[in-house]
Amino acid sequence: MPDPYPNRPRRDARVSPGIPAVLPGERLTGEVLRYLRSGVEGGTVIPDAADVSLKTVRVVAAGR
Structure with missing residues (x-):
């Protein structure tokens, strides 16, 4: 069935609203x-990315 609204913005299901894209403490591997x-x-x-292009990533290290 063809899309009845072909010019509407698309939503990508990779990141659901309200679900964090990355969790605190998660390792940001090349794959991620x-x-x-x-x-x-x-x-x-x-949401909340310091650099929305993700060309750079802000890393915050907690004291040990």
Whole structure:
């Protein structure tokens, strides 16, 4: 069935609203960053990202 609204913005299901894209303490491996960046390239917005393009990532290290 063709899309009745072909010009509407698309939502990418990679990151669901209210579900964190990355959890505190999660290791940002190359695989994780490639996955997130592919979503951004497809139009997904990563909420609260310091750099919405994900070309850079802000890392905060907690005291040990």
